[in-house]
Amino acid sequence: MYQRPFILAACLLALFGLSFLRAPNHNEDYRETLYVFGTLVEIEIRGEPAESARAAVAEISREFERVHVAWHAWHQGGELGAVNQAIARGKQIEVSPELANLLKTAQNLSKESEELFEPAIGGVIAAWGFHADEPPSGKPPSADTIATWVAARPRLADLTIDGSTIRSSNKAVRIDLGGVAKGAALDLAADILKRRGIENAVLNAGGDLNVLGKYAARPWNVAIRDPFGWQAVASVEMRPGEALYTSGNYERYLEYDGERFSHIIDPRTGRPVTDIVSASVLHTVGTRADAAATALSVAGVKDWSRIAERMNVDLALLIDGKGKVYLTPGMAKRVKFHVTPTNVIVVEPTKQLALARHAFVRSVGKPTNTNPTIEKNQQ
16 A cells, blocks of 8 residues: 555555564665554654664654643543543643643634634533544534533633643633644654664654655655545655644544444534535644644635645645645645546635735734744744
């Protein structure tokens, strides 16, 4: 399923558990596969001695195991789980600087997305059964259960983050970082590789990817999966340091009485999204791409372009339930379709947001940070 130099993004891998692929002790491809965050993470490193590559992956594996516990909303003994327990009791709690910074990042991304990316809705996510690594089963939650959570309106905006002290004005907040944890973890792994001087690698977490450098003399060539089948709908050549993340409703879902319910929940309704079946975001920061892919899925056909602009996303491709493909102008220039598309819509930036930006520039003399490469330096 993982082919070089062609990678199928958003693929469903069939193997589970921890496996190791050992390379000879000289400079050539080195690959290992880890299991974390409920998915397989495949790491490929090129052009490095096997001992150096193995040591780097061992460090990444230890970090993945640590953050899997620390960032898991429901893991007994995990740091985020302790935060949720404190919020439910109306208490404040001291957390690590790492978690505090991640929550600040998630809080900012939630605000930019107009709360369409909203990690505070962990309670309704759990009600649907999507809080565990295993696929959910049984009946969907009742209408009353959903209505109760929606009425409580838990938001990350309810959090006050004062240094490493976390408190919430809303006891209904239950933080689930599932929509951003993979991006943050792969960004962390990429930092480890760069710190160790590894220049060419790909990190593939169930089809969400961060790349470093190139594949030999060529860019990493990644396919975007057709959500209605296993073939690729398009491909894109990823530049060094880019990340491609896809939110899709076709791999993780609850199936009951012949109906499928996506794991992507609309915070406004407490119910799974139905409009967009796949949203792919290409960015220089995996954390942002991960969150934005979720937000654009929730935004739907009507609002996704506006939300993409608010989140400083210039490269996105969405597919709706009828198979129509929607792209930003930047993404239209980067992708290559594998078949001649008949329903492709390139959506220009929204006029309203453009006017708002123009007014802001005129009023203060310069815009806010809309350059995604600046955020890259924070990785």
